[in-house]
Amino acid sequence: MEKKVIMLGNAAIARGAYEAGVKVSAAYPGTPSTEISENIVKYKDVLYSEWSPNEKVALEVAIGASISGVRSLASMKHVGLNVASDPLYTVSYIGTNGGLVIVVADDPGLYSSQNEQDTRAVARAAKVPVLEPSDSMEAKEFTKFAYEMSEKYDTPVILRTTTRLAHSQGVVTLEQRQEIEDRPYEKNIAKHVMMPGNAKFRHIAVEEREKKLAEEGCAFPINRVEYQDTSIGVITSGIPYLYVKEALPNASVLKLGMVNPLPRKLIEEFASRVEKLYIVEELDPIIEEQVRSWGIAAVGKEILTVQGEYSANMIRQAIGKETLDLEPPAQIPVRPPILCPGCPHRSTFHVLNQLHIHAAGDIGCYTLGAVAPLNVVDTTVCMGSSISSLHGMEKAKGFDYIKNWVAVIGDSTFMHTGINSLMNMVYNQSKGTVLILDNSTTGMTGHQDHAATGKTLMGDATYAIDIAGICKAMGVPSVQIVNAFDLPLLKQAVKEETAREALSVIVVKAPCALLDKRPVTVQYRIDPEKCKQCGMCMKPGCPAMTKDRDGAITINDTMCNGCGLCAGICRFGAVEKVGVR
Amino acid sequence: MMQTKNIMIVGVGGQGTLLTSRILGGITRRAGYDVKMSEVHGMAQRGGSVVTFVRYGDKVEEPIVEEGQADVLIAFERLEAMRYAHFLKKDGVLIVNDQRIDPMPVVIGAAVYPEAILETLAEKHTVISVDAMKEAKAIGNSRTFNVIVLGIAAQHMDFAKEDWLAVIEETVPPKTVDINKKAFEAGYQLGGAA
Numbered sequence: 001m002e003k004k005v006i007m008l009g010n011a012a013i014a015r016g017a018y019e020a021g022v023k024v025s026a027a028y029p030g031t032p033s034t035e036i037s038e039n040i041v042k043y044k045d046v047l048y049s050e051w052s053p054n055e056k057v058a059l060e061v062a063i064g065a066s067i068s069g070v071r072s073l074a075s076m077k078h079v080g081l082n083v084a085s086d087p088l089y090t091v092s093y094i095g096t097n098g099g100l101v102i103v104v105a106d107d108p109g110l111y112s113s114q115n116e117q118d119t120r121a122v123a124r125a126a127k128v129p130v131l132e133p134s135d136s137m138e139a140k141e142f143t144k145f146a147y148e149m150s151e152k153y154d155t156p157v158i159l160r161t162t163t164r165l166a167h168s169q170g171v172v173t174l175e176q177r178q179e180i181e182d183r184p185y186e187k188n189i190a191k192h193v194m195m196p197g198n199a200k201f202r203h204i205a206v207e208e209r210e211k212k213l214a215e216e217g218c219a220f221p222i223n224r225v226e227y228q229d230t231s232i233g234v235i236t237s238g239i240p241y242l243y244v245k246e247a248l249p250n251a252s253v254l255k256l257g258m259v260n261p262l263p264r265k266l267i268e269e270f271a272s273r274v275e276k277l278y279i280v281e282e283l284d285p286i287i288e289e290q291v292r293s294w295g296i297a298a299v300g301k302e303i304l305t306v307q308g309e310y311s312a313n314m315i316r317q318a319i320g321k322e323t324l325d326l327e328p329p330a331q332i333p334v335r336p337p338i339l340c341p342g343c344p345h346r347s348t349f350h351v352l353n354q355l356h357i358h359a360a361g362d363i364g365c366y367t368l369g370a371v372a373p374l375n376v377v378d379t380t381v382c383m384g385s386s387i388s389s390l391h392g393m394e395k396a397k398g399f400d401y402i403k404n405w406v407a408v409i410g411d412s413t414f415m416h417t418g419i420n421s422l423m424n425m426v427y428n429q430s431k432g433t434v435l436i437l438d439n440s441t442t443g444m445t446g447h448q449d450h451a452a453t454g455k456t457l458m459g460d461a462t463y464a465i466d467i468a469g470i471c472k473a474m475g476v477p478s479v480q481i482v483n484a485f486d487l488p489l490l491k492q493a494v495k496e497e498t499a500r501e502a503l504s505v506i507v508v509k510a511p512c513a514l515l516d517k518r519p520v521t522v523q524y525r526i527d528p529e530k531c532k533q534c535g536m537c538m539k540p541g542c543p544a545m546t547k548d549r550d551g552a553i554t555i556n557d558t559m560c561n562g563c564g565l566c567a568g569i570c571r572f573g574a575v576e577k578v579g580v581r
Numbered sequence: 582m583m584q585t586k587n588i589m590i591v592g593v594g595g596q597g598t599l600l601t602s603r604i605l606g607g608i609t610r611r612a613g614y615d616v617k618m619s620e621v622h623g624m625a626q627r628g629g630s631v632v633t634f635v636r637y638g639d640k641v642e643e644p645i646v647e648e649g650q651a652d653v654l655i656a657f658e659r660l661e662a663m664r665y666a667h668f669l670k671k672d673g674v675l676i677v678n679d680q681r682i683d684p685m686p687v688v689i690g691a692a693v694y695p696e697a698i699l700e701t702l703a704e705k706h707t708v709i710s711v712d713a714m715k716e717a718k719a720i721g722n723s724r725t726f727n728v729i730v731l732g733i734a735a736q737h738m739d740f741a742k743e744d745w746l747a748v749i750e751e752t753v754p755p756k757t758v759d760i761n762k763k764a765f766e767a768g769y770q771l772g773g774a775a
Contacts, residue, residue, distance in 0.1 A: 004610075005610075006606045006607075006610055006616060006618070008620075031622060032622065034622075035622070111621065112622075135617065135644070164619060164644065164645070167619060167620045167621065167622050168617060168618060168619040168620070168644035169606060169616075169617065169618040169619075169620070169644075170616070170617045170618075170641075170644065171610070171615060171616060239643075239644075242642045242643040242644070243643055245642045245643075246642050246643045311643075311645065311647050312643055312647055313647045313648060313649075324648075324649070325649070326648045326649050326667065327648070327649065327666075327667040327705075328667065329664070329667050330663045330664065330666065330667070332660060332663050332664060332695055333660070333684050333686045333687055333692035333693070333694065333695075334630075334684065334686060334692075335593065335628075335629055335630040335660070335661070335664075335684035335685075336629055336684070336685060337594065337627040337628055337629035338627060338628040338629070338685050339627065339628075340595070340627060340628065365627060368627070371685070372685070372689050372691065373685075373688075373689045444627070446622070538688070541685060541688055541689060543628055543682075543683070543685070543688065545688070546683055546688070558714070558723055
């Protein structure tokens with residue numbers, strides 16, 4: 001009997017890979033793609049899955065598996081594809097043996113990202129086909145279809161999602177896993193060794209493939225025409241398709257399941273049968289610009305934005321020309337994300353703030369060290385950039401200029417790409433101090449293991465790469481390990497290392513406050529008799545602490561997790577340790 | 582054909598909105614409806630403002646509830662109730678946990694937490710408020726406050742109490758089944774009396 005369940009978009013993709021007979025999956029965590037691997041590991045009896053140190057490695061692992069003849073998966077967020085773009089552009093030429101699907105999750109609205117780039121643009125440049133599902137059921141079905149396509153057309157296939165799809169749940173029908181025979185491996189250097197003489201010919205094959213897909217794609221069931229009232233016709237795909245259906249239930253719709261290459265004849269036919277053609281796509285005008293370049297009149301980004309997410313209300317107003325009677329939102333204080341109570345990064349940033357130090361920052365929860373009240377992080381570009389940008393500053397302006405600077409980078413981000421940047425500092429004789437904030441996990445994405453945690457995605461114990469040891473082995477002359485909550489020692493270490501005209505690393509260690517799931521046994525409370533209401537303990541911005549109108553400071557006993565940072569700051573002994581009530 | 586029903590759950594990251602939405606998803610499926618839900622994961626979960634949408638009916642298209650469309654808005658915190666109140670339908674119901682969690686701009690003195698939120702909201706909307714934290718401590722586990730609020734909200738949805746209890750049993754961790762059922766019952770009674 002068929003079984004229907006509610007599934008997260010990402011879980012449905014994992015299920016699709018399982019049902020398609022995938023045997024190898026590799027990824028680096030990144031919101032909103034992380035749950036794909038967290039779900040695929042549930043099928044570990046029949047398929048191998050791993051956290052790789054970064055997306056480039058993950059894609060190369062999947063490529064190797066594909067060449068060896070099995071179906072493989074690599075998944076990542078949009079900016080992860082930048083890291084993996086080197087193998088991406090060339091595996092487009094190599095093609096596949098076993099099916100190869102790359103799931104890339106875009107983030108319109110920047111819920112958890114540093115930019116709003118559109119993966120379809122990268123895919124066009126790399127000449128890799130892109131499928132775009134609209135809900136969980138399609139996420140599973142399109143994943144399976146992507147493997148069929150990948151093998152039939154000898155191409156990697158990108159399954160593009162967005163945050164809204166990845167983190168929405170919908171009803172999914174479960175099916176059996178297909179038993180796919182491994183395809184035989186044949187040595188074929190003309191196809192697998194991309195040196196100029198071979199790649200030149202593979203490029204011809206890629207161009208032919210693009211043409212063939214654009215033609216045959218017109219008959220793919222995932223590209224679907226819904227003719228109704230033909231006064232309005234809309235070309236759309238993915239999540240925006242659902243908004244179109246809500247807002248314009250009577251309009252004719254061409255729902256594209258494959259958004260690269262575009263099924264040109266299907267689009268031309270649709271355009272010729274509707275009076276007014278609209279193109280509804282979140283982010284960049286990728287479909288629109290191509291359709292217009294064919295001489296077809298269409299309305300798109302003149303009335304719809306290239307920024308953020310769309311909604312049915314937006315389409316009702318822009319295309320339906322409806323005037324909506326909406327109440328305006330209340331003008332109230334914003335609630336941005338914050339470091340958790342007990343977060344070791346708060347302690348580190350408090351020390352840096354006290355020492356008036358600037359930090360070249362990186363990607364992780366600790367990016368939040370940029371905002372008040374911590375105000376320490378000055379720059380954040382991309383994974384691993386803290387160390388290399390500090391190096392650039394030192395080369396530009398000399399050691400004196402960066403004496404009150406450090407680089408801060410998390411343990412997982414250091415393993416991802418920061419390690420290369422540190423190698424560069426050693427090699428090019430840089431001076432400066434790097435703080436590796438080692439909280440023993442990939443924190444912001446929800447606690448994934450990495451090469452220095454001692455555990456694999458599949459739950460096996462493994463060798464934990466020694467971060468301090470690696471720094472020493474590279475040749476960093478001074479490497480210290482300090483507990484994040486040992487304020488005097490951390491302060492001394494930072495002062496000492498930033499003053500010295502040499503390269504140094506301080507590994508600031510303390511586990512993520514959310515990692516320990518055991519009940520809190522120790523908390524702190526303010527003794528109102530001793531408290532001078534100076535507010536020093538409030539400075540690091542712990543959300544468990546509040547100051548009421550008459551100045552009295554209290555610690556919320558449902559939030560305090562007993563890190564003791566406030567007690568370490570108070571000079572009057574007014575913060576006392578208590579057992580949990 | 583049943584009109585799609587729109588539920589929103591809002592609160593502060595870490596307050597348990599995802600558990601509540603899982604229970605809601607479970608009950609709508611148990612009743613055989615089509616359902617779509619949309620959640621917030623990742624960075625915003627770190628103490629930020631979070632919103633979960635749940636839509637159920639015969640056939641659901643988009644997974645989000647839009648402004649002016651929510652039948653029931655469940656808010657785990659007062660300021661968050663205010664932030665999303667304009668998503669309510671004219672005849673929608675707002676259920677608020679009467680708790681205050683200061684956002685960072687308030688903590689550092691850059692903004693002021695609004696006064697009399699519940700009174701302001703009641704001028705335009707049907708508001709049911711509860712100090713769920715107090716109720717939860719009374720039944721012996723402060724962490725069940727969100728299930729108490731859900732119990733109140735259940736009075737404004739279309740499912741039998743027995744079904745809610747069955748779904749709670751299959752959704753929450755085994756060790757917490759009894760306390761969560763107790764919490765739901767407490768909320769359900771409060772909601773019936775309101």
